[in-house]
Amino acid sequence: MTSTASRIVDALREALPAGSIVVDETELRSLERDRSGTARGWALVLVRPGSTTEVQAVVRIADAHGTPLVAQGARTGLAGAGSAVDGAILVDFSRMNRILRIDPLERLAVVQPGVTVQELAEAATEAGLFYAPDPVSAEWATIGGTIATNAGGMRCIKYGVTRESVRSLEVVLADGSAVRTRSDTIKSVAGLDLTSLVVGSEGTLALVTEATVGLRSAPGPARGASALFPSIDAALAAANEIATAASPPAVLELLDSFALAAIRDYDSTLEMPGDARAWLLAVTDARAGADEELAGFERAFAAHGALSSARAETSEELDGLFAVRRVLQPALDGYFGTAIHGDLAVPRAALGEIVAHAAELSERLGVIVSINGHVGDGNFHPIIAFDPDDADQTRRAHEAHRELLARAHRLGGTVTGEHGIGTEKLEALDEELSPRVRELQRAIKAAFDPKGILNPGKKL
Structure with missing residues (x-):
């Protein structure tokens, strides 16, 4: 460990309670990847803050040293947004796992980011209410993680994605300051909509430390x-x-x-x-x-x-x-040994065209390209099954995935409906987003995070 790294770890130990820091390399390696299996380097340390104040202390230390910060929930993401980058401080929110308030009159819940979707859903049900977002991984996925990725699920056709259920956020910015993005009222158009901007930003703009989410009648x-x-x-x-x-x-x-x-x-x-x-x-x-x-x-x-x-x-x-x-995913994962799990979305009028293109790719490239998922809102999860020990088949599977994403874009769709960009789909952004839009997004990132320490190399 370099002298700078030692100073960072020492500062974190002074700022956080005992037992909140992991530096053991074996344990770090087991915590560095989300379900995508990808990482862009080795983390320096993992911290488990227990409060907004402790998150602020961690971020200020990172800011002072120009050290990358990567927020982590349950690491159930499929695009690499929660995976490590070189020299990063991984921020694990599992200790911030309390449901702070459920308000039946205002139809809202105030929760910390480490609460799981299932825990919130069950608490809402006990209060005679309903939390609509339902990612497949609800039993493990955290509220903070689903906000970071703007997670979807099978109920999106009726209730929308996570963003539609988030009213306001408490976030810690890259300089360590904590702010609330808006009031908790149902309606608010004061200023720009920073809440919606943070939702889906994959930890590149701020760290969410508290969320106020809307609930519905059961x-x-x-x-x-x-x-x-x-x-x-x-x-x-x-x-x-x-x-x-x-x-x-x-x-x-x-x-x-x-x-x-x-x-x-x-x-x-x-x-x-x-x-x-x-x-x-x-x-x-x-x-x-x-x-x-x-x-x-x-x-x-x-x-x-x-x-x-x-x-x-x-x-x-x-x-x-x-x-x-x-059983869809395990069935196709086991067909040849592994699979690429896609996440494209197209207008409903183009569903037949993307299905036909998948069939053409299967025949031309000799790999299984299976089209499944949330047909109601046009968000398909193509699964491309292949033998990972066959180098040529692996190459053809990835070629099929790239071609499928490109066709989704040409049909007026998107390369990701709910899994996010992370590191997995960065190369696809240049086709989908114009240079001017990419420029605007990077300017927003720079305004929130001028040193570029928040989840660098992801999303944008």
Whole structure:
């Protein structure tokens, strides 16, 4: 450890309580990567602050030495935003894990960043309310992490992404000062919308130390219907009819033929007939009119040639339908040994074109390109399965991923709907964002973080 590094660690030890610092290299290595598996160097130290004041002390030490800071939640991200960079102080918010207040009158909760999404959702339910964001990793994903990435989930078609549920934030800026981005009122247009700017910024603008999030009235019991189709085009047509109905579903998910084949191999108890080429799941959580919504789903299935359909009236039956969706990733990961998990989004009118392009890539490049995910809001999660021990197949898989992202952009879409940029998709930004827009974003970064110490090399 260099003399500068020793001074930084000594200063952190003076500022934080005993047990709040990790310098052991073996432990650091185990904490340096999010689920993307990528890192851009080796961290110097990991700290676990327990309060906003302690976060401020850490940031001031980093500011004084020009040391990079990388905020971490549960490291469930898929783009590298929470992974280490060389010489960084990793800031783990797991000790800041309290739900400070739930206010039924104002329909809000005030929470620290280390609270998990599931913990908040359960606390809201106990108060007769509802926290809408639902990333797949809700059991482990933290509020701070989902704010940093503007996480989505299956309920986005009805409730939107995390940003739609965040009212205000307490953040620590790069100079160590703490500010609140706006009032906690439902409506506020005073000044620029710094809250929305910080949400999704992947820790490059500020460190979130407290969040005020909006809660909703509790929905009705979730009920759903699924259907199998003879073609993916038929499933897309049914999905578009359901998504544009007067009452949007709470969930609308699609699986393609590659996914169904992998699921058949992975779990034979999930009945996936060999003649099915696509699967749709539609869910309602309406307090009133749920029967009409379910009937509407089934009419759309039938109108577009569904081979069969199944209705789930109870939570147990619905869990049985969701079981098909839940095994998607492990089924395709295990098909050849690993997979690239994509995250593109396109306008609904372009869904068929991106699906057709995926099929063309599969045939031309000889790799599985499976199109699945949140068809209701156009946010597909293509999964490209390949053998990591086959260098040529690995190359072709990554080529397919690059081409798929490029096509999404040309269709008026985006290279990421909810996973974020991190380090994984930096090279794709130049195609999607104009030089002037990139310039504006870097100017905003410089205004928040003039020394460039907050999660450098990420997002922008």
